[in-house]
Amino acid sequence: MMISTWRRRRAARLAGKQRPESEMGDIEVTIPNHFRCPISLELMKDPVTMSSGMTYDRESIEKWIEAGNVTCPVTNKVLRSLDPIPNHTVRRMIQDWCVLNSSYGIERIPTPRIPVSSEEALEIHFKIKTACKKGDRIGCQNLAAKIKELAKESERNKSCLVATGTAGVLSYAFEEFSKASLEENFAVLDEILSGLAVLLLHDKATNCPVSDASIDAIVLFLKSEDLSARRNAILVLKELVPLDYRKVEMLSETEGAMEALFKLIKAPICLTATKASLTVIYHMVASPSPANAKIIAKFVDLGLVSLLLEMLVDAERSLCEKALGILDGICDTDQGREEAYNHALTIPVLIRKIHRVSDLAMKFSVSILFKLCMDERRENGGVFSRGYSEECF
Structure with missing residues (x-):
C-alpha cells in the first residue's frame, strides 16, 4: 500500500498549539x-x-x-x-x-458542487430569452446573476457556458433591455454587463449584437461613479471594438464616451481597466474609419499625448506597448505630430524605450520618431532643425 507521512507538528499548528520538539514524532497514516x-x-x-x-x-x-x-x-x-x-x-x-x-492534520474534503451541464446552460438561455420577450427585468437580472455565479465557481463551468454560447445570449438580453428606458433597466443591464465581462474574456468568437442603444448603455456605465460598473463596461468594450470598426464610429459619436475613456487613464481604478481603456483607444486611433482624424483630434484636445508621455516614463512593458501604439496612431495626423513634437518628453522617452522594453515597443518608437523627423524635414526644406532629430537616424 502507498504510504503518506503526516507530521504531528502540522496537526498542532492547525489546532493553534505548539508542542516541544521532543514530544513530536512522525505519524504514518495510510491512505487507502x-x-x-x-x-x-x-x-x-x-x-x-x-x-x-x-x-x-x-x-x-x-x-x-x-x-x-x-x-x-x-x-x-x-x-x-x-x-x-x-x-x-x-x-x-x-x-x-x-x-x-x-x-x-488531514483536512476533510469539502462536498463539491456539481458542475453545470450543457442542458442546464441551454435551459437558462431559454429562460433569459423568455424573460426578454416578456420584459421581465427581475427575472432576467436573477438569471444573469446565476450565470455569473456559475462562471466564477469553476473553470469547468466557465468553459461549458462559453461552449454553449452564453455570452451571445447575454448580449442579446443587453440589446433588448437597452432599447427601453436606461434608468428603469439600469439594474438588469448592470448585472448582464457584469456577466458579459466575465465570459467575453474567454469567448472571442461571440458576435455580440451592438446597436446605438447598446453603445449608449455601455457608455452610461462607463461614465458611472460606480467603479465596478466602469470596469465591467471597459472590459466589454475591449472585446467588442476590435471585432468591427463600425463599433468604433458608434463609440466615437456617443456623447461622453471619449472623455470617459480618457478619464480611466488619467484617474485609473485598476491596472486591468487602464490596459483595457488603452486597447480601446488604440483601435479607435488606428481605425480606417472616415472619422479617424476627428477621433485623434478629440483625444489630442483632451490632452492624451501629454498623459501618455508621462505614463511612459516608468510604465511596465504592456502599458508601454499600448501607449506607444496609440502615440504612433496619433502621429499620423498633422495635429498629433505637432502636439508630440512640441512636448519636451517626447524624444527623450522614445529614445529610452527603443532598446529597453520589447521589439514591439521598439517598432512603435522608431515609427513615431520617423514621422516626427520627416515632418520636421519637410517644414525646413529637407534640413533637420533639432540636433537630436539628426541623431535619431
Missing part, C-alpha cells in the same frame, strides 16, 4: 488505495465514475479527456460516454476517513 485517483495517485477530492466502471478524481479524468483521449486510463477500454458521474458513496467514505484522521 481506493481513495486515491489512479491518474494522480492523490486523495480524490471529487470522485467520479466513468462508463468503464473506474473511479477517478474529476479534475484528473477531465484533463485526460481534454487531451483527446477516449479510453479508460486503467482498463484501456473505449469510453461509451465521456460524461463523468459523481460517486457520492466514495466521496462520503473519503470524508469520513478524513474526519477520523483529523488529529493527524
Whole structure:
C-alpha cells in the first residue's frame, strides 16, 4: 500500500498549539488505495465514475479527456460516454476517513458542487430569452446573476457556458433591455454587463449584437461613479471594438464616451481597466474609419499625448506597448505630430524605450520618431532643425 507521512507538528499548528520538539514524532497514516485517483495517485477530492466502471478524481479524468483521449486510463477500454458521474458513496467514505484522521492534520474534503451541464446552460438561455420577450427585468437580472455565479465557481463551468454560447445570449438580453428606458433597466443591464465581462474574456468568437442603444448603455456605465460598473463596461468594450470598426464610429459619436475613456487613464481604478481603456483607444486611433482624424483630434484636445508621455516614463512593458501604439496612431495626423513634437518628453522617452522594453515597443518608437523627423524635414526644406532629430537616424 502507498504510504503518506503526516507530521504531528502540522496537526498542532492547525489546532493553534505548539508542542516541544521532543514530544513530536512522525505519524504514518495510510491512505487507502481506493481513495486515491489512479491518474494522480492523490486523495480524490471529487470522485467520479466513468462508463468503464473506474473511479477517478474529476479534475484528473477531465484533463485526460481534454487531451483527446477516449479510453479508460486503467482498463484501456473505449469510453461509451465521456460524461463523468459523481460517486457520492466514495466521496462520503473519503470524508469520513478524513474526519477520523483529523488529529493527524488531514483536512476533510469539502462536498463539491456539481458542475453545470450543457442542458442546464441551454435551459437558462431559454429562460433569459423568455424573460426578454416578456420584459421581465427581475427575472432576467436573477438569471444573469446565476450565470455569473456559475462562471466564477469553476473553470469547468466557465468553459461549458462559453461552449454553449452564453455570452451571445447575454448580449442579446443587453440589446433588448437597452432599447427601453436606461434608468428603469439600469439594474438588469448592470448585472448582464457584469456577466458579459466575465465570459467575453474567454469567448472571442461571440458576435455580440451592438446597436446605438447598446453603445449608449455601455457608455452610461462607463461614465458611472460606480467603479465596478466602469470596469465591467471597459472590459466589454475591449472585446467588442476590435471585432468591427463600425463599433468604433458608434463609440466615437456617443456623447461622453471619449472623455470617459480618457478619464480611466488619467484617474485609473485598476491596472486591468487602464490596459483595457488603452486597447480601446488604440483601435479607435488606428481605425480606417472616415472619422479617424476627428477621433485623434478629440483625444489630442483632451490632452492624451501629454498623459501618455508621462505614463511612459516608468510604465511596465504592456502599458508601454499600448501607449506607444496609440502615440504612433496619433502621429499620423498633422495635429498629433505637432502636439508630440512640441512636448519636451517626447524624444527623450522614445529614445529610452527603443532598446529597453520589447521589439514591439521598439517598432512603435522608431515609427513615431520617423514621422516626427520627416515632418520636421519637410517644414525646413529637407534640413533637420533639432540636433537630436539628426541623431535619431
